[in-house]
Amino acid sequence: MFTNRKSGTIHRRRVQLAAAYLAAVALTFTAASCGSPSGSGSAPVPVPPATGDPVSAQTTALGTILVDGRGRTIYQFANDKNNTSTCAAACLDNWPYVPAPDSLPTSSPGVSGKVGSITRDDGHRQLTVAGHPLYTFVVDSSPGQTNGQGINLNGGVWTVVSPAGAPLANPSPASAATQTSIAPGY
Template identity: 85%
Template sequence: MFTHRKSATIHRRRLPLAAASLAAGALTFTAANCGSPSGSAPVPVPAATGDPVSAQTTALGTILVDGQGRTIYQFANDRNNLSNCAAACVIDWPYVPAPDSLPKSSPGVTGKVGSTTRADGHRQLTVAGHPLYVFVGDSTPGQTNGQGINLDGGIWTVVSPAGAPLANPSPAGAATQDTVAPGY
């Protein structure tokens, strides 16, 4: 009789665990299949073009990405081609290095592409005078996890093709995007 109680106890413990596993699996399946709103096309993932900077469509609209397709950001505390992100800041927000020879034009980029020399002597890519960064929290192309973060003493925003920070980016396919005054 003792064996019977033990197996009944084990059976009762397994049943809620199995139900919880099934529910978690269904939730995962549902979330994985809900990438885009009903009836809309999926948002394209930026491609690795090899260009130092290009404008591509993401979930936040058309923004700048680096040569690997990673989202590019600006730091609100930067001023007049001067990066104010150094030391520990650069660990979370690596700067986009400027190539030895700046491109005459970049795909979809309407702002002037340039560079600035950082305090450590390295050259950093700029668009419309804004130093550019990527975010370590974006592990794959198309992610925009750094958008709107207030970190290292300022706001971080994705960048429009003209080089302006996008405070309230529009979803892909929307007609307008709100920009933040450049602060220069």
């Protein structure tokens, strides 16, 4: 009997991703139920708006970071070097790349880093800021979520991106309660 190793690997990654998603949801519900009572004066966490711009800088629980046109958090991969993406195949199942528009904007709201693009090995164009390829995280199901911040997944660390295009490795202290951790082994 033959076994398909690729199929087993894909299934295992899907199970791991589902476990990560469930852990993130559980942590979100736990954090929400442990929150401060209403009327305590704590400010709500801002949710980035969907602007339609390929990339913009928006205020979130982690501070001012880059988001895509739907308001979803943008990340960069520590393993990417010199305008080259190293996230391919199964990595893209977790970290979809941010596609570059046909015509790059000359400026983007609040973005101080140079907006550009690279051509991926599959021929598609990926958006970059300050030479860093940009991605979203599948566990972030809505604007304002930053579940991928600081996790080590697919062989490297993922971080949200500052308006200058640099990784935001040390987010604002207000974000500590909103970060989620992914199960060990990722």
